[in-house]
Amino acid sequence: MTDENHLLEEMLQEDANLTDKQKKILVAATEMFAEKGFAATSTNEIAKKAGVAEGTIFRHYKTKKDLLLSIVTPMMVKMLGPVIIKDLNKVLDKDFEYFEDFVWAMIKNRQEFLDKNLKVVQIFLQEIPFHHELREQFIEHIGKKVVSRIIQIVEHYQAKGQIVKLPATTVIRLTASTIMGYFAAKYIIDPKWNDDEEIDQMIHFLKKGLIPDE
Amino acid sequence: MTDENHLLEEMLQEDANLTDKQKKILVAATEMFAEKGFAATSTNEIAKKAGVAEGTIFRHYKTKKDLLLSIVTPMMVKMLGPVIIKDLNKVLDKDFEYFEDFVWAMIKNRQEFLDKNLKVVQIFLQEIPFHHELREQFIEHIGKKVVSRIIQIVEHYQAKGQIVKLPATTVIRLTASTIMGYFAAKYIIDPKWNDDEEIDQMIHFLKKGLIPDE
Amino acid sequence: MTDENHLLEEMLQEDANLTDKQKKILVAATEMFAEKGFAATSTNEIAKKAGVAEGTIFRHYKTKKDLLLSIVTPMMVKMLGPVIIKDLNKVLDKDFEYFEDFVWAMIKNRQEFLDKNLKVVQIFLQEIPFHHELREQFIEHIGKKVVSRIIQIVEHYQAKGQIVKLPATTVIRLTASTIMGYFAAKYIIDPKWNDDEEIDQMIHFLKKGLIPDE
Amino acid sequence: MTDENHLLEEMLQEDANLTDKQKKILVAATEMFAEKGFAATSTNEIAKKAGVAEGTIFRHYKTKKDLLLSIVTPMMVKMLGPVIIKDLNKVLDKDFEYFEDFVWAMIKNRQEFLDKNLKVVQIFLQEIPFHHELREQFIEHIGKKVVSRIIQIVEHYQAKGQIVKLPATTVIRLTASTIMGYFAAKYIIDPKWNDDEEIDQMIHFLKKGLIPDE
DNA sequence: AATGAATGAGTCTTCATTCAT
DNA sequence: TATGAATGAAGACTCATTCAT
Numbered sequence A, B, C, D: 001m002t003d004e005n006h007l008l009e010e011m012l013q014e015d016a017n018l019t020d021k022q023k024k025i026l027v028a029a030t031e032m033f034a035e036k037g038f039a040a041t042s043t044n045e046i047a048k049k050a051g052v053a054e055g056t057i058f059r060h061y062k063t064k065k066d067l068l069l070s071i072v073t074p075m076m077v078k079m080l081g082p083v084i085i086k087d088l089n090k091v092l093d094k095d096f097e098y099f100e101d102f103v104w105a106m107i108k109n110r111q112e113f114l115d116k117n118l119k120v121v122q123i124f125l126q127e128i129p130f131h132h133e134l135r136e137q138f139i140e141h142i143g144k145k146v147v148s149r150i151i152q153i154v155e156h157y158q159a160k161g162q163i164v165k166l167p168a169t170t171v172i173r174l175t176a177s178t179i180m181g182y183f184a185a186k187y188i189i190d191p192k193w194n195d196d197e198e199i200d201q202m203i204h205f206l207k208k209g210l211i212p213d214e
Numbered sequence E: 001a002a003t004g005a006a007t008g009a010g011t012c013t014t015c016a017t018t019c020a021t
Numbered sequence F: 001t002a003t004g005a006a007t008g009a010a011g012a013c014t015c016a017t018t019c020a021t
Helices: A003-014 A020-036 A043-050 A054-060 A064-083 A088-095 A099-127 A132-159 A168-189 A196-210 B003-014 B020-036 B043-050 B054-060 B064-083 B088-095 B099-127 B132-159 B168-189 B196-210 C003-014 C020-036 C043-050 C054-060 C064-083 C088-095 C099-127 C132-159 C168-189 C196-210 D003-014 D020-036 D043-050 D054-060 D064-083 D088-095 D099-130 D132-159 D168-189 D196-210
Strands: none
Touching: A020 A043, A020 A054, A020 A064, A020 A099, A043 A054, A064 A099, A064 A132, A088 A099, A088 A132, A099 A132, A099 A168, A099 A196, A132 A168, A168 A196, A168 B168, A168 B196, A196 B168, A196 B196, B020 B043, B020 B054, B020 B064, B020 B099, B043 B054, B064 B099, B064 B132, B088 B099, B088 B132, B099 B132, B099 B168, B099 B196, B132 B168, B168 B196, C020 C043, C020 C054, C020 C064, C020 C099, C043 C054, C064 C099, C064 C132, C088 C099, C088 C132, C099 C132, C099 C168, C099 C196, C099 D099, C132 C168, C168 C196, C168 D168, C168 D196, C196 D168, C196 D196, D020 D043, D020 D054, D020 D064, D020 D099, D043 D054, D064 D099, D064 D132, D088 D099, D088 D132, D099 D132, D099 D168, D099 D196, D132 D168, D168 D196
16 A cells, blocks of 8 residues: 555545545555556455455446446546635735746645555556546536636736746646656656656746846 | 558558558557547457458457557557667767757657657557556666656766756656646647647757756 | 266355366366366366456465366375374274275275276376475375385284284285276276276286295 | 387378378377367367467368367277277187186287377267267177177187186177276376286185186 | 346357468 | 368357346
8 A cells, every 4th residue: 555545545535425435445456557557357356455346336336337437526626726726816916926936836746646556547547548527527527617717817927927928828738747757757766756846947947037127 | 541541651661570450450450449448448349440340450450459559569669769868978979969859859759759649649658557568568668767767867867967967867856747737738729739839948948948057 | 067066066056165267277177287288278268167357266275286286185184094093903994894894995995996096196196296395295195104004904913813024015005006906907998997806806917926934 | 208208109100191280280189188088179279289370270170179089099000909800709718728818918909009199098088978979889890790809719718618607798798897997097096007916816816806706 | 225147138259160362 | 182271150268237135
């Protein structure tokens, strides 16, 4: 049982609607889907690992795919978290006067999210090419909202003259690529590795790269 | 039959060692593995799509996994291509006086590679989490060689004072993230989309971000 | 459904641990293995004959070979039966004063065993050349015990001066060959044939053949 | 390549009608059928072991079963050998005055036959339960002739007052069981083991056991 | 709510056999 | 005569799912 799972468990325990067996099923399925992939994991294996009867899985989740969605969907909803903020500009002005402060907070926040949801995010990334529901759910319920919110933010800092006046989507792409590249390296090399200097260098790179021309 | 497959076919035709049926099997398997994933594709489906008997697959590839590796391994080898250059520094000095020229050439070259090998690269990325052979093969035969070569290149431009003196691996990560982020966006949104202005902006961003401090 | 199978069924019914389907599978498999041999019998055929789904076989027996062993192993254990007697010499003195009495009892007892287990013994004999587990199981758990016990018995009658003082193993071989030759003839010609006169002649032959010289 | 196979090969070489490849096929098939059984041996394995293409087998033998019969049938014919003697009684009187001499000669002759044909005899015994052609061929062409001839012989010695006047088939059964029991023990324990004393004891046993009563 | 035996379609793979070369 | 690629039926075994208990 790894660190991430302790956190997963905590989250499950918060949800009063879940029976004990149900939680065990979700934990076992998460573990296996992450390790072997959805298609290569059998319900039999999940049942054994969860210590329940195979029938019990299907009492709670109509199909195997249902089980997958029950794992991935709530995580997607939680992805929304940090951008659902009312009166955004006020927050930005007060808490993050500079773009780099905002980026730094974003990185820290997503880092925490990833630490808590590593396995589920992994499943999400691994399975998204094969399940259009996942893709649509993500675009419709998450992607659009997040993007439109972040566009606002970028334009906020552009208006303040802090960053270059490229199209907001381009700025987002450049920033997101840099951050996600850092996370990818981190989780591939060593998920526990945590290097604030590395983050500082990255932010410095972003700041310089996005500085207005002239 | 899409564009990419025409190219795949061309490549297959060059290989005189492959029977006609074998080529059909490879084309069909590539198509299906990319679309549904390795584990969710049945050999029966592949046989039908290839217009051969199921037994024929196993005459040429001992197992289904063998078939996967027969598709992915040659592509990995071809990934080495652009970095196997003798007398590298001479090439750099003559052809790419500035770091930005090198990056631009790199992008164009990888773009071409991706256009030709899109499906196989897709399979590779989708399956790498589940097949340690793939991971090991990649690291051992490709990863190490490519990285060590690119480290040389980065240090070459650092020595010339063109880019910041961060650790070479950090420079590589920042650059690669930016480029791969661009490719990811491009292939998710529209594989045919080809925007040289976007590339110029990206290179400009990289140049500014990596400029030596002071 | 033949006579022997009625007896097989009886035995199965005694075993409370077996489900109804499991019994049907064992009966069907026994029938087919005896008739066509293990390798030439398909699990599909067994399932059909047993009136169960093919998957049901594999729920109870992990592999086809497992099924074979589940049929043959219990029979081997029952072969031990007649020689596991405490205080053997007392029994011999009281019940079988003469070697010929002992042989006669042995023949009758084994006859009964064969009548009850004909098919399984047949499978055992047919498959023993191809399955080393069978061979090893037989030698280790049955062969050694039986032989060492029978050596005692032979030496008992040799000590009483009733039979010739050849090596015990030689005496056993000569006796066993004669008896098994009789059984072989009986079951090849007509399993139901039961000729007490033939047995008497055989015992007379053995008695004369093994009489001490001088 | 064992001793027996050298002999098998010799026999094959005598047969001018067999091509080189055909001989290789027969040798390989004999080896494998003996070891794994007919049903569990694939034509692919045979082809590989023989160093020929799979198609070549089917050019010479219409079916796999054909191949089996081509191995076993000639051996059956050779079993007839020692009993196809004209003017039998003359031979018996001259060469084998006593029943025990005849039995001794028989044992030696069959021993030789077995040494030369061990693998094929093994195949024959292993496969006879599953192939009625084998059974019928054996009974019709071999069994009947051999039995009727040996009945004559037994009656010859009974007429001379040397052996007990039981039915000839009973005498044959008792004698054959004893001899075959010896062979069985010999080949199971060690095919090379050759103990003339053991044979003498066996013949002594038979002589005593079959001595006329009174 | 939970079980686990039962299912039969489906899995990957092997088979004996054919046939164009 | 010999080959070996090709076949498709059949092989052992696994799967997600159902249902009586």
